[in-house]
Amino acid sequence: MPKFDVIIVGAGLAGLSAGVELTLKNKKVLIIEAEPVVGGRTSSYNLDGMDVESGFHRYIGYYSHLPSLLRKVGIKLDDILTWEDKIHVRVDEKHPIELGLAPVFGIIKTIKGVLGNSEYLTIKDKLSLIPFFVSGFKDYLKSPEDLDSFNIRDYAKKHGVTSRAFHYLIVPLSAGIFFLPPDRYSAYVFFGLFAPGIPKFYKLRIGAYLGGMTEVMCKPIADWIEKRGGMIMTGTKVDSLQYVEEKIKGVTLNEKINYEADYTIVATTLHSAKHLLKPNFEEHSWFQPMFKLPLMPAVCFQIDLAEPALPLDITTFAPNTCLASFAEQSRTTFRESNGRLSIILTPPEKFLKMEPEKTLEIIMEDAAKIGMDLKTKILDYRQINHVYDFHSLEPGHQKLRPIQQTPIKGLILAGDYTKQPFFATMEGAVYSGIKAAKCIP
Ligand SMILES: Cc1cc2nc3c(=O)[nH]c(=O)nc-3n(C[C@H](O)[C@H](O)[C@H](O)COP(=O)(O)OP(=O)(O)OC[C@H]3O[C@@H](n4cnc5c(N)ncnc54)[C@H](O)[C@@H]3O)c2cc1C
Known part of the structure; x- marks a missing residue:
């Protein structure tokens, strides 16, 4: 034995x-x-003839343990990631709201995003976010259990966030990051996710993978372990x-x-x-x-297209739709595709038992609302259900x-x-x- x-x-x-x-x-x-491949929720694999990823993933610039792991096994971050210094929020057919989030790598964009008036957010709306964020980070440090008793909608209300700031900023961030509507999203989780970025603000930006994550990241880590005498049994x-x-x-x-x-x-x-x-x-x-x-599901949908759905491969949130977060990925993760959308759907429970054909119909309707006409471009699609894969991020569960x-x-x-x-x-x-x-x- x-x-x-x-x-x-x-x-x-x-x-x-x-x-x-x-x-x-x-x-x-x-x-x-x-499973037959390593990587778990970050795996990429072939599903009934189509190459897919387990879910649309973004690397946040302040991560330190993941890059340190990659360094140990000889993977260079810049070889497997491409960097984004802004994200898009699409609320209608017009041009997207562009949010700069890289204070060092996209200085102008970030300053304009924070200080400028836009057709969606006035300076007053932006100012209403200050007490919300200041109290949030303070409570995160001082009374985490209390903060975890709030959902993000109630916490924003308590701190006087205007309805436009709530709608155009908080909703896309909450639905986009953990695919939950703000009334189910713990305020502790919301602030906790941004908190490590504050002392490392100069590192803030988002990384998109240049290839399937099993291929560029997880398999090379597994190979490194095996080369040094470890044994890995898959399947x-x-x-x-x-x-x-x-x-x-x-x-x-x-x-x-x-x-x-x-x-x-x-x-x-x-x-x-x-x-x-x-x-x-x-x-x-x-x-x-x-x-x-408790557990929480996630649902990811991937569509292979005859041509790109969007002019840029960039992280996008679409708060009025089921497309919580998504990106065109044919120039980044799926370079062998002519066009490729990877989408995380919200609320996941609505789609878990739905036939993929029906899910696709709903996605196409919602995509049209934000100016993406997919109908004539679709070649193939897959729905990937993560029925039991997450622990609940709703209030009261962190303890x-x-x-x-x-x-x-x-x-x-x-x-x-x-x-x-x-x-x-x-x-x-x-x-x-x-x-x-x-x-x-
Ligand atoms: C759709 C989606 C989008 C995401 N987006 C992001 C993102 O943008 N940024 C980010 O940082 N994170 C993101 N995540 C989260 C991230 O992928 C996970 O937090 C992380 O991969 C979890 O890793 P883990 O090792 O804890 O679990 P898992 O990756 O789930 O690994 C657990 C492994 O255990 C195996 N296993 C289970 N039971 C058994 C058994 N009995 N015997 C043998 N093996 C077993 C499973 O097959 C699996 O491979 C996302 C996740 C999903 C699903």
């Missing part, structure tokens, strides 16, 4: 990041991944954890094959983690909060997230839902993996 120092269940960014850290500590690592689901004499001793596959290790890191989604932990720890008090932490070190011998958790300050992001997943690896002496 093979014996390892550490078994990691799941080869998403959390599992891969733990894998790199432990390999650097000379641990003998086995990573077991249920292999862990059925259960071996719990013997109050210690986790490894995992079981296909109800019969056992792999043993001194430590097991469960680096799956919250949904899978609950499934693996409940048989042994259903009644254990330490696990009760995480068992109560239910578990830390990585469990009280059970040999058992450690990782994954974006575990406690770390970057919420459900690539940075959060990577940092959770680093924290999990630190639990192992």
